[in-house]
Amino acid sequence: MATVMPTSRLEAFSDGVLAVAITLLVLDLHVSDDKASGSLAHQIADQWPKFIAYLVSFLVIGVIWVNHHRVFALAARIDPVTMFVNLILLMSVSTIPFTTSAIAEFLRSGGNDSRLAVLLYGASMEGMSLSFSAVFYRLCRQGLLRRPVTRSQANRAILRFGAGNAIYPVGVLIGLLSPVAMLIIFGLLAAYYALNQTPIVPDADESGIEPEPDSVEGS
Amino acid sequence: MATVMPTSRLEAFSDGVLAVAITLLVLDLHVSDDKASGSLAHQIADQWPKFIAYLVSFLVIGVIWVNHHRVFALAARIDPVTMFVNLILLMSVSTIPFTTSAIAEFLRSGGNDSRLAVLLYGASMEGMSLSFSAVFYRLCRQGLLRRPVTRSQANRAILRFGAGNAIYPVGVLIGLLSPVAMLIIFGLLAAYYALNQTPIVPDADESGIEPEPDSVEGS
Amino acid sequence: MATVMPTSRLEAFSDGVLAVAITLLVLDLHVSDDKASGSLAHQIADQWPKFIAYLVSFLVIGVIWVNHHRVFALAARIDPVTMFVNLILLMSVSTIPFTTSAIAEFLRSGGNDSRLAVLLYGASMEGMSLSFSAVFYRLCRQGLLRRPVTRSQANRAILRFGAGNAIYPVGVLIGLLSPVAMLIIFGLLAAYYALNQTPIVPDADESGIEPEPDSVEGS
Amino acid sequence: MATVMPTSRLEAFSDGVLAVAITLLVLDLHVSDDKASGSLAHQIADQWPKFIAYLVSFLVIGVIWVNHHRVFALAARIDPVTMFVNLILLMSVSTIPFTTSAIAEFLRSGGNDSRLAVLLYGASMEGMSLSFSAVFYRLCRQGLLRRPVTRSQANRAILRFGAGNAIYPVGVLIGLLSPVAMLIIFGLLAAYYALNQTPIVPDADESGIEPEPDSVEGS
Numbered sequence: 001m002a003t004v005m006p007t008s009r010l011e012a013f014s015d016g017v018l019a020v021a022i023t024l025l026v027l028d029l030h031v032s033d034d035k036a037s038g039s040l041a042h043q044i045a046d047q048w049p050k051f052i053a054y055l056v057s058f059l060v061i062g063v064i065w066v067n068h069h070r071v072f073a074l075a076a077r078i079d080p081v082t083m084f085v086n087l088i089l090l091m092s093v094s095t096i097p098f099t100t101s102a103i104a105e106f107l108r109s110g111g112n113d114s115r116l117a118v119l120l121y122g123a124s125m126e127g128m129s130l131s132f133s134a135v136f137y138r139l140c141r142q143g144l145l146r147r148p149v150t151r152s153q154a155n156r157a158i159l160r161f162g163a164g165n166a167i168y169p170v171g172v173l174i175g176l177l178s179p180v181a182m183l184i185i186f187g188l189l190a191a192y193y194a195l196n197q198t199p200i201v202p203d204a205d206e207s208g209i210e211p212e213p214d215s216v217e218g219s
Numbered sequence: 220m221a222t223v224m225p226t227s228r229l230e231a232f233s234d235g236v237l238a239v240a241i242t243l244l245v246l247d248l249h250v251s252d253d254k255a256s257g258s259l260a261h262q263i264a265d266q267w268p269k270f271i272a273y274l275v276s277f278l279v280i281g282v283i284w285v286n287h288h289r290v291f292a293l294a295a296r297i298d299p300v301t302m303f304v305n306l307i308l309l310m311s312v313s314t315i316p317f318t319t320s321a322i323a324e325f326l327r328s329g330g331n332d333s334r335l336a337v338l339l340y341g342a343s344m345e346g347m348s349l350s351f352s353a354v355f356y357r358l359c360r361q362g363l364l365r366r367p368v369t370r371s372q373a374n375r376a377i378l379r380f381g382a383g384n385a386i387y388p389v390g391v392l393i394g395l396l397s398p399v400a401m402l403i404i405f406g407l408l409a410a411y412y413a414l415n416q417t418p419i420v421p422d423a424d425e426s427g428i429e430p431e432p433d434s435v436e437g438s
Numbered sequence: 439m440a441t442v443m444p445t446s447r448l449e450a451f452s453d454g455v456l457a458v459a460i461t462l463l464v465l466d467l468h469v470s471d472d473k474a475s476g477s478l479a480h481q482i483a484d485q486w487p488k489f490i491a492y493l494v495s496f497l498v499i500g501v502i503w504v505n506h507h508r509v510f511a512l513a514a515r516i517d518p519v520t521m522f523v524n525l526i527l528l529m530s531v532s533t534i535p536f537t538t539s540a541i542a543e544f545l546r547s548g549g550n551d552s553r554l555a556v557l558l559y560g561a562s563m564e565g566m567s568l569s570f571s572a573v574f575y576r577l578c579r580q581g582l583l584r585r586p587v588t589r590s591q592a593n594r595a596i597l598r599f600g601a602g603n604a605i606y607p608v609g610v611l612i613g614l615l616s617p618v619a620m621l622i623i624f625g626l627l628a629a630y631y632a633l634n635q636t637p638i639v640p641d642a643d644e645s646g647i648e649p650e651p652d653s654v655e656g657s
Numbered sequence: 658m659a660t661v662m663p664t665s666r667l668e669a670f671s672d673g674v675l676a677v678a679i680t681l682l683v684l685d686l687h688v689s690d691d692k693a694s695g696s697l698a699h700q701i702a703d704q705w706p707k708f709i710a711y712l713v714s715f716l717v718i719g720v721i722w723v724n725h726h727r728v729f730a731l732a733a734r735i736d737p738v739t740m741f742v743n744l745i746l747l748m749s750v751s752t753i754p755f756t757t758s759a760i761a762e763f764l765r766s767g768g769n770d771s772r773l774a775v776l777l778y779g780a781s782m783e784g785m786s787l788s789f790s791a792v793f794y795r796l797c798r799q800g801l802l803r804r805p806v807t808r809s810q811a812n813r814a815i816l817r818f819g820a821g822n823a824i825y826p827v828g829v830l831i832g833l834l835s836p837v838a839m840l841i842i843f844g845l846l847a848a849y850y851a852l853n854q855t856p857i858v859p860d861a862d863e864s865g866i867e868p869e870p871d872s873v874e875g876s
Binding site for chain 3: 234238
């Protein structure tokens with residue numbers, strides 16, 4: 001029998017990595033009063049790609065956290081494979097400060113530089129999306145969820161959850177033409193997913209049961 | 220019915236982002252033994268705006284954390300909108316290391332550079348204050364608090380809580396004349412709010428009930 | 439009546455700040471393969487003050503954490519003043535990466551530069567020590583401890599706890615003559631305190647009761 | 658009697674340090690659109706050692722976290738020595754962003770520079786492995802585990818756990834000939850350990866009891 005573990009420390013470590021990654025994004029923003037740098041207004045105007053990229057990546061990581069929260073609220077336990085795939089998910093997210101910096105630097109360069117930066121940024125997103133889907137797939141298939149789901153319920157949920165896997169490549173294709181358009185699409189998507197209340201597992205809300213273990217502390 | 224969730228992981232993630240943001244402030248302080256940099260005493264004296272800005276921003280983020288703690292101690296649950304607005308709050312806080320650096324760099328420049336830096340710093344503060352008010356408003360209006368409050372109680376609390384929304388713009392106006400005065404005002408305000416024991420929801424103390432879920436662990 | 443709160447989120451936020459501060463220390467270590475930088479062996483040898491300072495500051499922050507853990511394990515609740523003084527403690531700790539960098543840069547400069555760097559580093563330590571004592575004093579005097587202590591017990595504990603307040607200035611005085619000696623003293627002190635099992639409140643061990651709330655989870 | 662403490666805050670602080678260290682790795686990756694830096698494709702190709710080193714170190718720290726989780730799930734309490742040795746473990750891990758940067762910088766330099774970088778990187782790994790073994794040894798020998806183990810069970814577990822202490826030096830020896838080979842070995846090892854379900858204490862799975870305290874929250 002595989003070693004199974006509760007989710008609490010996986011959530012704590014994931015919260016930590018996501019919180020650090022999302023906050024490191026700000027290190028890419030800086031201005032200087034060196035004479036050579038020009039006025040502050042000029043520097044701010046000149047760095048607009050950094051501000052857009054910051055905004056989009058912050059929303060993306062924030063929404064990853066929101067969904068990570070939702071998925072692991074459904075999990076009763078985790079096994080070593082889930083732990084490892086979650087590590088790959090965290091690695092994808094940890095690369096976002098780098099790929100955000102790359103897209104911000106080369107957004108206006110045009111040509112191969114812009115396109116490669118778009119591919120790098122898209123790779124972070126797609127790696128994140130695929131590994132997140134794998135985490136969810138594993139939880140469903142290995143019976144690690146808090147409430148058993150039928151095979152068809154799981155299939156529908158996996159399909160819906162995995163839709164992002166197709167959206168990111170489409171965004172990248174658009175990004176090859178216009179990097180800014182890709183960033184706007186990813187930002188809108190993140191905002192949509194943050195607010196969208198689609199239950200990950202159907203019927204979870206209708207059952208009247210509380211999906212989160214910690215709720216016992218609050219009652 | 221909207222998906223509702225307990226507050227524990229939102230608090231953990233927010234603690235993480237606030238802890239990272241408050242600690243990243245120190246990265247803006249540095250000295251060097253390069254010959255060109257001059258003596259250490261000279262460098263310290265020359266960087267006084269960085270030290271003042273560090274002090275003020277540390278207090279501001281620290282007090283945001285104190286109040287975040289207080290507000291979510293009153294919340295029984297959160298919904299997706301609260302989660303999203305809290306994310307905007309965290310984004311505002313995450314920009315503080317950048318705007319702190321900007322105000323420190325351009326404090327003595329005078330003219331448009333100083334004024335723009337004041338506006339940037341004020342925008343971080345106002346964004347934080349507005350999104351924090353929105354979080355609190357949402358918790359009150361959606362019945363997410365641990366103890367139901369009457370409409371008039373909620374209104375008074377929201378009004379009092381939102382007072383900061385008006386104070387920050389006033390500070391910015393003063394800052395357009397004197398950036399240092401703005402920093403001193405914001406620092407004093409932060410210290411005042413940290414020590415001020417005003418209950419956010421009236422009568423909470425008089426009721427004799429314990430406002431925090433975790434207290435069961437400690438009793 | 440003052441608002442009192444449980445200690446859980448204060449501990450979580452403090453853990454976060456201490457964890458980030460202790461890990462940021464490493465950012466001061468770097469080597470480069472630029473031709474101008476010389477061989478790796480040369481760079482390592484040349485940076486020995488950075489490695490010593492890293493080691494000492496890591497131990498110091500680590501031991502602050504250990505003692506923070508011990509003190510708040512004794513606390514039943516906190517009040518706003520404790521929260522604010524704890525914030526000042528965290529601010530002192532957050533400056534350690536900066537003052538560590540300063541002492542490492544100017545350790546070998548001699549003269550006023552070295553002495554000022556010693557004073558800066560000592561100020562971080564003394565600020566930390568004083569605010570930590572104030573936190574402990576507040577917990578004792580305001581009856582916030584888990585188990586009531588008599589006035590004489592509290593006095594003895596406060597005295598013993600505050601001994602560090604006198605040791606750091608002595609270290610600084612020695613540091614004015616030899617910065618390396620100061621670092622060695624601080625490092626040895628940290629190791630001593632980490633291993634030393636002195637109970638902060640006398641009789642805590644003899645009473646046979648469990649001083650930590652979380653222990654109920656583990657039993 | 659030695660002061661004993663529950664494991665919760667040690668785990669929280671360790672999670673924090675590991676999360677920050679693993680996420681700081683990304684700060685070593687950066688590209689620039691300066692004319693002097695060449696095309697993005699050129700910069701990416703030129704920095705391949707940084708990407709390999711990032712990948713390997715991320716996996717190594719991630720697997721340290723997974724095992725830290727597993728070991729402390731077996732611990733009922735900790736004593737001051739365990740706390741101190743855990744601090745040394747965290748210090749070893751905290752140096753990994755630095756030694757990762759060193760190996761990435763000097764991987765292709767050849768000669769003494771490469772060999773010294775390999776030794777530095779190996780020292781991080783071996784320091785981590787030895788201190789982790791010491792933590793585990795301490796928990797076994799001091800009766801701090803949740804379930805008593807016989808001396809022979811403990812011996813077998815310690816032996817198995819300490820195997821890594823011998824593997825890292827072998828990797829370093831290979832690294833003296835080929836740094837890339839060492840990185841590949843360490844990466845494969847990390848992936849193997851992450852997925853390998855070997856119970857640390859034999860019979861833990863067969864006993865049918867739940868090894869983790871937090872599980873009461875989830876049941």
